[in-house]
Amino acid sequence: KHSPGARALFTVSSRGRPCAVMAHARWFASLPTDELSKLEHQLRKVILKAVSSHDGPFPLGEWIDRRIGGEIETRRGDNGLLEIYERGKGGAVAGRAMDMSKEAFFATLAPDSFAPPEEALRDAMFEFLASWRSPELATLRDLSDFPDVKQRRNAFLPRNLPLRDWIEHRIGGEIEFRGMRGGSDIVHLTDAAKSVVVAKYQQMRMGPPPPLGPPMGPPPPMGPPPGVMGAPRGGAPGRVDKDAWFQGLPGDELLPGEVMMREVIVNWVTRSASSNRTPPRLSTSGMEPDIKRAKQDFLPSVVRLSDWIERRIGGEIELKSIGNGDHEVFLRGSAPLAAASRGRDGGRNDKNGTPDEKERFFATLPADEFSPEEEALRDALVSYLDRLSGSGVLATLQEAAQEEEISRCRREVLPKGCPVPLRDWIDRRIGGEVETQAEQGGKVIFGLRGTLPDVVGGGGGGPKRKRT
Numbered sequence: 001k002h003s004p005g006a007r008a009l010f011t012v013s014s015r016g017r018p019c020a021v022m023a024h025a026r027w028f029a030s031l032p033t034d035e036l037s038k039l040e041h042q043l044r045k046v047i048l049k050a051v052s053s054h055d056g057p058f059p060l061g062e063w064i065d066r067r068i069g070g071e072i073e074t075r076r077g078d079n080g081l082l083e084i085y086e087r088g089k090g091g092a093v094a095g096r097a098m099d100m101s102k103e104a105f106f107a108t109l110a111p112d113s114f115a116p117p118e119e120a121l122r123d124a125m126f127e128f129l130a131s132w133r134s135p136e137l138a139t140l141r142d143l144s145d146f147p148d149v150k151q152r153r154n155a156f157l158p159r160n161l162p163l164r165d166w167i168e169h170r171i172g173g174e175i176e177f178r179g180m181r182g183g184s185d186i187v188h189l190t191d192a193a194k195s196v197v198v199a200k201y202q203q204m205r206m207g208p209p210p211p212l213g214p215p216m217g218p219p220p221p222m223g224p225p226p227g228v229m230g231a232p233r234g235g236a237p238g239r240v241d242k243d244a245w246f247q248g249l250p251g252d253e254l255l256p257g258e259v260m261m262r263e264v265i266v267n268w269v270t271r272s273a274s275s276n277r278t279p280p281r282l283s284t285s286g287m288e289p290d291i292k293r294a295k296q297d298f299l300p301s302v303v304r305l306s307d308w309i310e311r312r313i314g315g316e317i318e319l320k321s322i323g324n325g326d327h328e329v330f331l332r333g334s335a336p337l338a339a340a341s342r343g344r345d346g347g348r349n350d351k352n353g354t355p356d357e358k359e360r361f362f363a364t365l366p367a368d369e370f371s372p373e374e375e376a377l378r379d380a381l382v383s384y385l386d387r388l389s390g391s392g393v394l395a396t397l398q399e400a401a402q403e404e405e406i407s408r409c410r411r412e413v414l415p416k417g418c419p420v421p422l423r424d425w426i427d428r429r430i431g432g433e434v435e436t437q438a439e440q441g442g443k444v445i446f447g448l449r450g451t452l453p454d455v456v457g458g459g460g461g462g463p464k465r466k467r468t
Contacts, residue, residue, distance in 0.1 A: 069108030070115040087117055087156060105158055106169055114170075117156040122171055124148035129189070130200040133256050137297060139184035140164060140177065191300040194257075198248045201255060242302045246311060254312065257298030262313050264290040269317065269329050279328040279335075282306055282319065306404075311387065321402035353419020361420050362428060370429070377409035378430050385434075385448055394452075397422055397436070397444040 031037060036044065051058045061074045061082050073087045109115065114122065128146040132138050143149060144163055153163055164185065167175050174193035177185035189197060249255065254262060268288050272280040282305065285291045295305060306327055309317050318335050319327040328335070353361070365371060370378065384403055388395050400406050401422060414420055423436050423444055436446045445452060 066104055066107055069105060070110070070118065087115075102161055102165060105161060109170070117152065118170065121149070121152040121156050121166075124152045125167075125171075125175070126193075126196055126200045127204065129187070129193075129197050130204055136181070138187045139181055140187060141182070141184035143187055188297060191302075194298065194300055195245060195248060198245075198255065202248070202250065242300070242307070245300055245303060246307075249312070255298075257294070258308075258312060261291070261294040261298055261308075262316070264288070264294050265309070265313070265317060265329075266331070269331055272329075273331070273334070279320075279330055281322070282327040282329055285329075319402075321404055321407055357419035358424065361418065365429070371413075373409065373412040374429060377406070377413050377425075378433075380406045380409045381426070381430075381434060381446075382448075385446075394445045395447055397446055400446070 031040070047060075050060075064072050064074050064084065069087070071087055073085050075083045075085060109118065124146065125143060128143055128149055129138065132142075140163070144153070149163075157163065157166055164177065167177075174190055174196065176188045176190060178188050179186045249258075265285070268285065268291060269280060285305065286295075299305065299308060306319055309319060309329075314332075316332055318330045318332040320330065320335055321327055365374070380403070381400065384400050384406060385395055401410065410422060414422060414425060423446075426434050426436055426446060431449075433449055434446055435449045435452060436444055437452050438444050
């Protein structure tokens with residue numbers, strides 16, 4: 001005969017799964033019958049010590065929820081008894097944690113590090129953001145529906161805790177919500193998060209990522225509490241190095257945020273060209289809502305739009321410096337020639353001085369070293385050549401002189417009215433490193449010595465002076 005209890009071991013739940021009682025019975029049957037196992041001895045000592053140190057009943061389940069709930073979760077089993085699981089494991093309720101108050105749950109999380117399932121949830125979110133391809137910004141609904149995010153959320157967060165609450169409390173220094181679309185919050189990235197998304201994108205392109213993505217460490221600064229979104233965050237975790245940021249971008253394609261920014265800029269320039277006689281100025285691009293939004297969503301604050309255009313879409317968009325840091329913007333190849341108002345030397349219509357005037361100017365410069373102003377001009381020219389290196393585009397003095405940094409440094413060395421044009425200064429002062437050649441049509445190309453092709457018109461004249 002079987003007792004009622006024994007029959008209960010073989011009952012099946014309404015969902016077709018063996019009841020928890022059956023699993024419990026199998027576990028107890030695996031234990032030694034006449035002694036405690038090593039694990040039981042260890043568990044007994046810990047429980048006895050905890051109970052003896054506390055007056056009254058020891059609230060084990062509540063202690064787990066409040067103190068180590070990020071790693072261990074408690075559930076009420078089919079038999080009404082309390083069960084303990086490693087968080088995110090065990091299939092009794094499809095991996096979902098029991099209901100738990102928001103305050104109690106967050107109190108279980110370490111303030112200076114992520115638990116493994118928490119790191120996995122954050123990593124899944126950045127994987128989604130790195131793979132997002134729509135020109136529109138993602139919403140919280142889009143983020144929540146991503147399969148990996150959904151799976152890891154179910155494994156980690158209590159059922160009654162909204163995903164947005166966890167984001168704001170734990171990674172609010174990386175992800176923010178501003179505005180609504182289709183009834184769902186729009187996801188925005190902080191400067192700190194943009195570099196993480198770029199790293200995740202590169203990681204995904206290179207092959208299978210490590211299990212948990214970026215190295216685990218302390219959580220980023222907490223986001224502002226609900227109701228004060230946009231409040232300033234302290235510290236400097238969001239600081240981004242401009243050169244490192246550009247180096248992190250893929251060399252052979254644009255990221256989704258860049259594709260969107262390129263599209264709105266090209267559309268703006270095309271519209272302006274068809275409706276205005278004068279070309280648009282880059283300084284007015286901030287009045288275009290689409291461009292403003294694309295900049296805010298992709299570019300870190302330390303990166304200027306002009307830098308991004310020249311480095312990333314310079315083959316399509318051309319910038320012409322007009323002074324005071326501003327530029328006219330053209331589709332490449334559509335900018336009008338400015339030979340009537342600009343000198344062939346690269347931007348100014350100063351008249352060349354006589355040979356005696358030039359020699360008197362060069363006599364004022366140090367004979368065996370560069371002045372600080374000359375050093376800055378040389379560095380600006382070489383940096384410009386470095387940026388064009390490998391692009392197949394020949395550098396011309398006319399275009400280089402319109403660069404803001406080169407133009408500024410040139411004015412320091414060769415102020416307006418100076419009898420020496422830029423080409424003569426290059427030939428006389430840094431000719432050992434940089435050479436010039438005149439093309440048919442009046443343009444002057446320049447490059448690191450030995451890199452220029454043979455061009456009709458000959459090379460730069462004058463004795464070459466090696467830099468000392």
